Amino acid sequence: MQILDTDQTRARLDYAGLAQAVAEVLRQGRANAPVRTALGLPQAGTLLLMPAADDDIAMTKLVTVHPHNVERDLPTIQGEMVVMDARTGVRYGQLDGATVSARRTAAVSLLAAQCLAPQPASPLLIVGAGAQARAHLEAFHEGLGVDTVFIASRTRERAERLGAYARERGLTATVVDSPQAALGDARLIATTTTSREPVLPDTLPEDAFVAAVGAFNPEMAELSPALIAGSTVFVDTLEGAREEAGDLIQAQRAGRFDWDRARTLQQALALDAKPAGPVLFKSVGCSLWDLAAARLAFAGEQTG
Numbered sequence: 478m479q480i481l482d483t484d485q486t487r488a489r490l491d492y493a494g495l496a497q498a499v500a501e502v503l504r505q506g507r508a509n510a511p512v513r514t515a516l517g518l519p520q521a522g523t524l525l526l527m528p529a530a531d532d533d534i535a536m537t538k539l540v541t542v543h544p545h546n547v548e549r550d551l552p553t554i555q556g557e558m559v560v561m562d563a564r565t566g567v568r569y570g571q572l573d574g575a576t577v578s579a580r581r582t583a584a585v586s587l588l589a590a591q592c593l594a595p596q597p598a599s600p601l602l603i604v605g606a607g608a609q610a611r612a613h614l615e616a617f618h619e620g621l622g623v624d625t626v627f628i629a630s631r632t633r634e635r636a637e638r639l640g641a642y643a644r645e646r647g648l649t650a651t652v653v654d655s656p657q658a659a660l661g662d663a664r665l666i667a668t669t670t671t672s673r674e675p676v677l678p679d680t681l682p683e684d685a686f687v688a689a690v691g692a693f694n695p696e697m698a699e700l701s702p703a704l705i706a707g708s709t710v711f712v713d714t715l716e717g718a719r720e721e722a723g724d725l726i727q728a729q730r731a732g733r734f735d736w737d738r739a740r741t742l743q744q745a746l747a748l749d750a751k752p753a754g755p756v757l758f759k760s761v762g763c764s765l766w767d768l769a770a771a772r773l774a775f776a777g778e779q780t781g
Contacts, residue, residue: 479570481774486576489774492616495584496591498769503743507531510764512716515694520545523694525556527764535563536771538764540574542693544671547632553607554578560771569775579608581766583616585713585742586667586688589758590621592745593711594686597621599664604656604676604699606630606639609669609690614643617665625649627659629676660685668699673723679703685755689724693761697723700757702733709752710739713760721761 481489502508510529518524521544528537540556547553556574561567590597601623603610610628617623626643628650630636636652643650653659656666656677664684668676670691676699677687687708692699705728712718718725718739728734742758 478568481570481572483573483576486573486774487580489572490577490580490584490770492580492584492587492619494773495581495770496588496620498773499581499585499588499766500746502531502765502769502772503746505531508765508768510768512720513762513764515721518543527762527767529764529768530563531768533563534560534569534768534771534775536560536764536768538574538577538767540578547607558767558771560775569778572770572774575608577767577770578762579612580616581770582609582690582760582762583612585760585766586613586690586758587616587620589688589711589742589745589760590617590665590686592742592748593751593756593758594665595684595751595754595756596664596686598623600625600627600659600662601665601667602627602629602656602659602663603639603667603669604629605669605691606632606635607669610639610667611642613667613669613688613690614639614648615646617667618646618648621665623648623665625662627651627653627663629653629656629659670699671697672699673697675699675701675704677701677704680707681755683754687755687757688760689757690760692723693721695721695723695726698727700724700728700759702728702731705757706733708755708757710734711742711745711756711758712739713742713758714763714765715739715741717761717763718759722759725759
């Protein structure tokens, strides 16, 4: 069995290829992916277990999320993903779970932006400066050609580090004190925090696209009920969003959102035209996206 480290995992999961692998999994409709199991851990930590399989390949990912690790200078997300032949159980290999999570989440946002963003070549505003912020910077640069990025984070030092990384990749990067400072220019927005308070204003330009990926439990909310009420809403999966999308759950409780308004990424793939904006794409993660990553990473080993 191959055991791939962070760099080896990254090398097998290019963003454009991974976005198309996700689209293929959705179009085929042959995969089985139960809602992930979440177990609370001390100090606001979470243990996540995510299995999925189709006729050819099976995988399970084990990930821990510890938001307070930022203060300890430790990774917020850590984990492993084991990939196997669905018919025999023979293991193909193990991928670095944190790398898979970061890259497949950003690839799903990229796919959503390709389908839904009114201005896909716009400058990008990233709220947050962690692993998901970096992955979204990479994905939107590689997949959409974005060459200008604004970064807003409560930790200025981390924002400056991400800005320096963006410049190393040839982007024009500006660290801003607040998201509002970039909204005159940016029409692509990625929120990548674990905030329990909204990080964006209640209104956005009509041609804005937001990929909200940070809040993954009912207590978290990067988007306000007012912003959700005035936007067209898409989710990665309806089942997962109902369970874990705190932004939408709290908006529903406030009487500003109804689940009948939410459309899925699978429905987005079938659209003939871009929807009216602003467009919010809420992603909480799904093991289908991990299965797509497994298929891409071990394409050469599969015989089905």
